[in-house]
Amino acid sequence: MAKELKDLTKRAENYSQWYNDLVVKADLAEQSAVRGCMVIKPYGYAVWEKMQQQLDKMFKETGVQNAYFPLLIPKSFLSREAEHVKGFAKECAVVTHYRLKASEDGNSVEVDPAAKLEEELIIRPTSETIIWNTYKNWIHSWRDLPLMCNQWCNVMRWEMRTRPFLRTAEFLWQEGHTAHATREEAEEEARRMLKVYAEFAEKWMAVPVLQGVKSETERFAGALDTYTIEAMMQDGKALQSGTSHFLGQNFAKSFDVTYLNKENKPEYVWATSWGVSTRLIGALIMTHSDDNGLVLPPRLAPIQVVIIPISKGGEQLEAITNKLSPIISQLRDMGISVKYDDTDNKRPGFKFADYELKGVPVRLVMGARDLEEGTIEVMRRDTLEKETRTVDGIVEYVSKLLEDIQDNIFEKARKYRDDHVYVCEDYEEFKQKVKNGGFFLCHWDGTEETEAQIKEETQATIRCVPFAYEQTPGVDMVSGKPAKYRVIIARSY
Numbered sequence: 001m002a003k004e005l006k007d008l009t010k011r012a013e014n015y016s017q018w019y020n021d022l023v024v025k026a027d028l029a030e031q032s033a034v035r036g037c038m039v040i041k042p043y044g045y046a047v048w049e050k051m052q053q054q055l056d057k058m059f060k061e062t063g064v065q066n067a068y069f070p071l072l073i074p075k076s077f078l079s080r081e082a083e084h085v086k087g088f089a090k091e092c093a094v095v096t097h098y099r100l101k102a103s104e105d106g107n108s109v110e111v112d113p114a115a116k117l118e119e120e121l122i123i124r125p126t127s128e129t130i131i132w133n134t135y136k137n138w139i140h141s142w143r144d145l146p147l148m149c150n151q152w153c154n155v156m157r158w159e160m161r162t163r164p165f166l167r168t169a170e171f172l173w174q175e176g177h178t179a180h181a182t183r184e185e186a187e188e189e190a191r192r193m194l195k196v197y198a199e200f201a202e203k204w205m206a207v208p209v210l211q212g213v214k215s216e217t218e219r220f221a222g223a224l225d226t227y228t229i230e231a232m233m234q235d236g237k238a239l240q241s242g243t244s245h246f247l248g249q250n251f252a253k254s255f256d257v258t259y260l261n262k263e264n265k266p267e268y269v270w271a272t273s274w275g276v277s278t279r280l281i282g283a284l285i286m287t288h289s290d291d292n293g294l295v296l297p298p299r300l301a302p303i304q305v306v307i308i309p310i311s312k313g314g315e316q317l318e319a320i321t322n323k324l325s326p327i328i329s330q331l332r333d334m335g336i337s338v339k340y341d342d343t344d345n346k347r348p349g350f351k352f353a354d355y356e357l358k359g360v361p362v363r364l365v366m367g368a369r370d371l372e373e374g375t376i377e378v379m380r381r382d383t384l385e386k387e388t389r390t391v392d393g394i395v396e397y398v399s400k401l402l403e404d405i406q407d408n409i410f411e412k413a414r415k416y417r418d419d420h421v422y423v424c425e426d427y428e429e430f431k432q433k434v435k436n437g438g439f440f441l442c443h444w445d446g447t448e449e450t451e452a453q454i455k456e457e458t459q460a461t462i463r464c465v466p467f468a469y470e471q472t473p474g475v476d477m478v479s480g481k482p483a484k485y486r487v488i489i490a491r492s493y
Contacts, residue, residue, distance in 0.1 A: 008357075010291050015235045022285060023164045026294045026358050036162040036169035040278070043358065046302035047281055048172065052152065054204055054299075055174065055276070058196050059150050064176060067149045069130050072121040077129035080254040087221020088125045091157040093169075095121040123156040128222065128247070128273055131177045132255040139269060141260045142181055146189070150176040165282035166239075166493050173277035179269040181259065183248070186270035187225075190246040193274040194227040197242035205280065206297040206410035207231050207287045208417050209241060210439070210488060212464025217448055220273075224248040230463045230488065232417045233286040236437015238463050238490040241283050244274035282493075287413050288382075294359025295382055297409055298402040303339045305331060305398060306360045310348050310367040317342060320366050323391070327364075330395040336402065356381060361405050362398055382409050423486075427477040430489075434460050439490050441469060443483035445476035453478055454489060463488040 008025060009017040023029050028044030031037075040048065056066070072095060078085045099115035102108075124130070131149070139147060152174045162168050176193060180186040194211055201207045209229035219226035223245040231241045252258070252268040261267050288295040298304050307324055311317040321342065331338045339360075341351055348365075355363055365377040376394055379386045382405050389397060420438040424430045430440055444450065444462065455461050464487065465471075471485040 008291065008293065011234065018291075019282075019286060020164070022289060022293060028281065028285075028294075029164045031164075034169075036159055038164045038168050040172075043302060044281065047284070047296070047300055048278055050300045050302065051200075051204075051280055052174075055196075055200055056150075056152075058200060059174075059176065062148075062192060062196065063146075064148045064150045064178075066151060068151050068153065069127050069134065071124055071153075073124055073127070073130045075120045075122055077133060078122055080129065081222050081251060083250070084128065084222035088157070091125050091159070093123040093156045093158050095123065124153075125155055125157045126273075126275075127151070127153075127155075127175055128177065128251055129255075132251040132257055132271070135177075135179055135269075136255050136257045139179060139257055139259050142262055145179060145181045145259060145269065146185060147179040148176070148189075149178070150174055163282075163493075165278050165285070167279075171277050171279070173275050175273060175275040178272045179252070179257070180271070181261070181267075181269065183270050186248075186272050187246050190225065190227055190244045190272040190274065193272070194229065194242070194244040197244070197274075197276060198229050201229055201231065201241055201280075201283075202410065204297065204299045205284055205287075206299075206406055206413060207241070207283055208410065208414040210464065210466050210468055212466040212468075212488065214243075214464055215444075215451060215462045215487070217451055218462060220245045222247060222250050223273075224250070228464050230439075230490075231283050231287060232420060232439060232490075233283070233493070234416070235286075236420055236490075238439065238488075238492040239279070239283050239286070240463070240492065241280060242274075242276040245272060247271035247273060288409050289359065292384070293357030295409060296359035296361060298361040298406050301359065301361050302337065303355075303358070303360045304337045304402060305362045305364060306339045306341060306355045307364045307366070308341050308348060308351050308355075310365060312368070316368055316371075320368075320371050323371060324366060327391070327395060331398065334395070334399055336399065356384075362401055364394075364398070380405055382412075425474075425477055430477060431458055434458050434489070434491060437491065439463070439488050441466075441486045442489050443474035443476050444485070444487045444489075445479050445481040445483045447479070447481075450476060450478045450481075458491075460489050460491045463490050463492065 009021050011018045027041050029038045029040050032039045097111045097115045099112040100109040101112040103110050154172050156170050159167050159169050178189050198209050198211050201209045209231050214226040214228055225246040227244045229242045231239045249268040251271050257269050258266040309320040311320055328338050361381050363379040374391050375388050376391055377388050422438055422440050424440045424442050466488050474483050476483045
């Protein structure tokens, strides 16, 4: 790597610092002037846009429509659903006044005490309450159902310990909210969206995930069931990467949302909500990246191919550019994003290192000798392998190479995950092994007491009851009580 970019902490030395360094040095994000918040830089936001575009398409294919709801929620709305308010009370930012005034010395501004709001407003930590207050006006009969809306927005949860993308006070996300005539329909919708998230994670992010249902203590505040996708990072910790909630009739009852059924009788509707956030960028970084920088899956990389000419003088550069122009056009016609970097303000070595750091999947380089011989150097970011190929057929080769890289990084991550899933029956053994990371398949007696003990003694939590493993009864390794199923236990972010 170029000397200027070498000071990236190694994963083996300090994984957490490596992550923080990479976020900044790869130009993804930086700390803001507001504690706990971040500035997402253009390159980081470009990754989010690609995620957004694909997810939005997948949502709409299921019949979901986009809408937008207010940022501010009356405090009384949160009070209507007891579990919900209890779950979010400690994280809520509150607006109390609507006006500032100049200070007496005229050098600053202060809150105008005369402008106190009659009712405080909460900056949305999530939007169930304001949306269900709205749905009450939209839903009258069975003909209005199902109602399926999604919004792309920001939310605020006053976190004290923050980390870019993984946990910030303000973050970007999408939140889907649906209303259904029957319990069966709502449960089916909650599971359908979980599968959408899992498909996106695996096919687009190249991140293998385990699908499952959360324990009662880990489920969303106000939900009857929370479904989750759990991904394993390179340090063996779990990252909750998307959740889908079956809300039952809790919010419908709290906001009196009923519909007239086909027999003309009023019934409460059944509800779901589901969301993923910019946390997915954190998952992307920690699943694939290495000590040289980001490794991005081609399907989500803002720049899929970078092409760098190496020349001496304008005439030679022009000749190389003329040779490369048809290749660039053909790649773009195939829907491949290409950057042609012929700038002269940075050395080629610096450019190589910079694009490597930013995780660009494929790098093409042409110098004077390549021009003469009709060749081009190809480097793939996932393995750092280089080869020289003829210009003829290079477009088709690069297109196929991008697919190979997508598949390869997924298989690499899947193998790593599978190699670090352990069946465990002994609590003392578990307490030692969990320190080194991994997913542990353990029998659980279903009690909150056992769950709390594991968390207190090991800092690990029950991530989910996984769908992928055949469930057999057994004995809880902590309590010795009968257990109906195995759960995934891991330390997490």
